[in-house]
Amino acid sequence: MEIQGGIPVRQDARIAAPAILLLLSAVLAVPAPAAETTATVSVRDSGVSTHVARYECTPGHTIETRSFNIESGVRRYSFGYSGCVDPSHGDERPSSEGNFGMPTPTRCNYYAAGFLGIIINGKDAIRHRVIGMQTLETGERGSFQALFAHPDATVGVRLLMYPDGNHVLSHIQWIPREGATINSVTVKLITYPSYFTTFNNRVGDRHCMTPRTDQQQVSRLDLVAGEDTSLLFYDTVFDVARGEGEGPCGVVIGQDGFTGGHVDIAAYPVVSYLDFDPAAGQAKMAFYDFSGMTNAEAMEYFAQHGRADLERLVATDFRPEPVQKLTFADFEAQMNELLAGAADDGEALRPKTLQLIADVKTHSQSSAAGDWEAEAKLAKLLIDSEEMLWKLKVFALLNKE
Numbered sequence: 001m002e003i004q005g006g007i008p009v010r011q012d013a014r015i016a017a018p019a020i021l022l023l024l025s026a027v028l029a030v031p032a033p034a035a036e037t038t039a040t041v042s043v044r045d046s047g048v049s050t051h052v053a054r055y056e057c058t059p060g061h062t063i064e065t066r067s068f069n070i071e072s073g074v075r076r077y078s079f080g081y082s083g084c085v086d087p088s089h090g091d092e093r094p095s096s097e098g099n100f101g102m103p104t105p106t107r108c109n110y111y112a113a114g115f116l117g118i119i120i121n122g123k124d125a126i127r128h129r130v131i132g133m134q135t136l137e138t139g140e141r142g143s144f145q146a147l148f149a150h151p152d153a154t155v156g157v158r159l160l161m162y163p164d165g166n167h168v169l170s171h172i173q174w175i176p177r178e179g180a181t182i183n184s185v186t187v188k189l190i191t192y193p194s195y196f197t198t199f200n201n202r203v204g205d206r207h208c209m210t211p212r213t214d215q216q217q218v219s220r221l222d223l224v225a226g227e228d229t230s231l232l233f234y235d236t237v238f239d240v241a242r243g244e245g246e247g248p249c250g251v252v253i254g255q256d257g258f259t260g261g262h263v264d265i266a267a268y269p270v271v272s273y274l275d276f277d278p279a280a281g282q283a284k285m286a287f288y289d290f291s292g293m294t295n296a297e298a299m300e301y302f303a304q305h306g307r308a309d310l311e312r313l314v315a316t317d318f319r320p321e322p323v324q325k326l327t328f329a330d331f332e333a334q335m336n337e338l339l340a341g342a343a344d345d346g347e348a349l350r351p352k353t354l355q356l357i358a359d360v361k362t363h364s365q366s367s368a369a370g371d372w373e374a375e376a377k378l379a380k381l382l383i384d385s386e387e388m389l390w391k392l393k394v395f396a397l398l399n400k401e
């Protein structure tokens with residue numbers, strides 16, 4: 001056997017290429033997707049960029065930015081991260097307008113420069129060192145995650161879309177550091193519903209509507225767990241029906257661990273503080289930008305679909321699908337069986353295969369303990385290893401004769 005371009009080739013190839021292709025197609029026999037599920041979700045990661053601070057922090061400091069685009073068959077969202085990495089800040093990552101924004105579909109609604117805070121024991125996790133950001137899945141679902149080093153906890157955010165979805169589902173997790181006690185967890189959402197009123201010297205009429213009540217600016221809306229399952233942020237002046245503004249935005253709140261909170265309905269930003277039981281360790285919510293829709297259409301959407309969307313949110317397993325499907329014992333047995341079946345032809349792949357089995361074992365143990373970083377690595381390993389798996393399968397088939 002010789003190696004050509006890293007691919008083992010039989011010198012005494014008794015089987016011609018067409019036959020191998022035939023075998024491959026038998027091995028790869030994947031059921032054709034149903035006609036109605038042609039839409040997929042794409043995720044684009046810009047990678048890390050840096051620039052010199054202008055307004056974000058002390059001039060001269062270095063600002064790190066990164067963005068993720070996630071697009072279903074229905075809507076495209078983008079998320080932008082920004083944080084100052086100057087060593088003088090230690091593990092903090094200041095950014096004057098916020099660290100995690102949603103510039104698309106609209107810069108208003110969920111604020112482009114920073115709409116999300118995860119306040120644990122009074123400190124925002126999103127404003128601390130990034131442990132990692134990566135795409136988890138594309139295709140039948142699309143998702144990415146970001147992990148932050150809060151002084152008292154490792155905090156993760158996963159954002160996911162379904163191909164038919166007009167919204168982004170999110171899963172937030174906090175794991176206390178050893179010796180740390182978490183006393184409070186509040187998810188803070190900053191919105192400018194439909195239009196940047198004050199900035200443009202205009203006066204609007206902000207509202208927050210839940211299934212239970214509807215309240216107008218300027219006021220404080222106290223949230224009731226178990227009842228306020230969705231919040232719609234809208235403005236009666238800046239309504240698409242009147243030819244003004246972008247349209248409303250909203251959130252659906254998973255009720256597990258949700259204990260209440262409040263919404264500050266100001267004349268300009270509308271800021272929500274969603275409180276969660278620290279012991280729950282996680283929270284789920286879904287973000288909607290209804291840009292292009294009238295207030296009435298958005299209200300109608302929540303009335304018609306709010307309940308079903310909440311059910312799907314709660315039922316969603318945010319782990320990447322290859323990880324969900326993995327049973328390590330079965331994986332190990334399958335790989336060993338393929339190695340044995342591939343016999344001499346598999347020899348060249350043996351060290352890599354054994355290393356893969358060892359890595360999958362390590363990462364699957366860590367991910368079972370809730371380590372999202374390990375789970376992301378595990379998902380990548382499983383996806384990347386598919387090529388090796390098919391090679392072994394072909395060798396095993398060739399040796400069967």
Ligand SMILES: [Zn+2]
Nearest residue numbers: 057061084086
């Ligand atoms: Zn700085």
